[in-house]
Amino acid sequence: MIPLLTSVWTINHNAVGSTPCRRHEQGKVGQLMKSPRLKVTAAAVLSIVLIPTTFTQAQAAPAASQLTRASISSLATTAPNSGVHGDWTGEGTVDLMATRSDGTLWLYGGKGDGGIEPGVQVGYGWSSFTWQGSPGDINGDGRTDMYARRSDGTLWLYPGGGNGLLGRGKQVGSGWNTMTAIVTPGDYDLDGRPDLLARRADGTLHLYGSLVNGGLKYVRQIGTNWNIMRSIVGMGDLNGDKRGDLVAVHTGGWMYSYLATATGFTRGHQIGHAWTIKNLLTSPGDMDKDGRGDLIARSSDGTLWFYAGRADGHLTAGRQIGSGWKGMTRLF
Ligand SMILES: [Ca+2]
Ligand SMILES: [Ca+2]
Ligand SMILES: [Ca+2]
Numbered sequence: 001m002i003p004l005l006t007s008v009w010t011i012n013h014n015a016v017g018s019t020p021c022r023r024h025e026q027g028k029v030g031q032l033m034k035s036p037r038l039k040v041t042a043a044a045v046l047s048i049v050l051i052p053t054t055f056t057q058a059q060a061a062p063a064a065s066q067l068t069r070a071s072i073s074s075l076a077t078t079a080p081n082s083g084v085h086g087d088w089t090g091e092g093t094v095d096l097m098a099t100r101s102d103g104t105l106w107l108y109g110g111k112g113d114g115g116i117e118p119g120v121q122v123g124y125g126w127s128s129f130t131w132q133g134s135p136g137d138i139n140g141d142g143r144t145d146m147y148a149r150r151s152d153g154t155l156w157l158y159p160g161g162g163n164g165l166l167g168r169g170k171q172v173g174s175g176w177n178t179m180t181a182i183v184t185p186g187d188y189d190l191d192g193r194p195d196l197l198a199r200r201a202d203g204t205l206h207l208y209g210s211l212v213n214g215g216l217k218y219v220r221q222i223g224t225n226w227n228i229m230r231s232i233v234g235m236g237d238l239n240g241d242k243r244g245d246l247v248a249v250h251t252g253g254w255m256y257s258y259l260a261t262a263t264g265f266t267r268g269h270q271i272g273h274a275w276t277i278k279n280l281l282t283s284p285g286d287m288d289k290d291g292r293g294d295l296i297a298r299s300s301d302g303t304l305w306f307y308a309g310r311a312d313g314h315l316t317a318g319r320q321i322g323s324g325w326k327g328m329t330r331l332f
C-alpha cells in the first residue's frame with residue numbers, strides 16, 4: 001500500500017483510449033506507471049489524486065477532473081458517504097475546501113471541533129471559475145457536491161466522491177454572470193432539497209431549487225435591497241427550524257443575521273461590526289458538530305478564524321485556526 005494522498009497522478013495527452021498515469025511526488029515528476037490504466041473518453045488534461053489504495057486494485061480512485069470533456073470509466077469508487085453537508089471525506093466530519101489564486105484546489109480535513117488538518121491538493125485549473133460553493137448533496141448519493149460558475153457564466157455541478165475528490169463536471173445552467181452573489185443556504189423552503197439564493201444586479205434576491213440531476217429551477221424572489229451587503233453567507237440552519245439561515249456583512253462592516261421564514265427572512269439583526277477586515281467568508285457546514293452551521297473567515301492579514309453559529313443567530317467569539325491564507329481566493 002502506498003499513501004497516495006501525497007501523490008498526484010496526471011494524464012496529459014490528447015489521445016482517447018486507455019492510458020497510463022504519470023506520477024508526481026513532492027514536486028517531482030515520477031516514473032511513468034503502467035497501472036492503473038484509465039480509460040479516457042475524450043481529449044483531456046486530468047489531475048487525479050488517489051486515496052489510499054494499491055495501484056492494481058485502484059478501487060478508490062475516481063477522477064478529480066476540472067475539465068469537462070473527459071470521463072474516467074474504468075475505476076469504481078468505494079468511498080463512503082456520510083450524508084453530512086460539507087463532509088468531503090465521507091467520515092462524517094465537515095471539511096474546508098479552498099481555491100488558491102493559482103487555481104489549485106485544496107482540501108482541509110475537519111477535526112470536528114472547528115479546527116482543520118493540513119491541506120491536501122485535490123485539483124487544479126480552477127482559476128477560470130468565478131464562484132464555487134457546496135449546496136450539500138445534490139445527486140442523492142449522500143456525498144456533498146459542488147456548484148461552480150465559470151467566467152463565461154455557465155454553472156456546473158461537480159459531484160463529491162466522498163474521498164476528497166470531485167467527479168466529472170456537468171453543465172447545469174448558463175447566464176449566471178448576471179448574479180452578483182450566489183449563496184448556499186442549505187434547504188430554505190423545506191422541500192428536502194438544497195437550494196441556491198442568487199442576487200441580481202438590482203439587489204433583488206431570488207430562490208432556486210435544485211433537481212437531482214443538478215439542474216436548478218427558479219422558484220421566486222425572496223428579497224430586495226441586498227446590494228448593501230458586501231458578503232452573504234448561507235449558514236445552514238441556526239435556529240432549529242431546519243430552514244437555512246444567513247449572515248451578511250454590510251459594506252460598512254456591520255454583520256447581520258437573517259433567519260429564514262416561509263416567505264423570506266426575519267429583519268436583519270446586527271451581530272457584529274468591523275467585519276470588512278475579514279475579506280473572505282464561508283460556512284462549510286456544522287464544523288463543530290453542535291447541530292448549527294458555523295462560519296470561517298479569512299482576515300486581511302491572512303489569518304483564518306472559526307466562529308460557531310448559535311441558535312439565536314449570533315456567532316461565538318472567533319478562534320484562530322490558521323495563518324498564511326492570503327493566497328486563497330475562495331473558501332467553501
Ligand atoms: Ca470529513
Ligand atoms: Ca452528492
Ligand atoms: Ca433556520
Ligand SMILES: [Ca+2]
Binds near residue numbers: 286288289292293308
Ligand atoms: Ca456548529
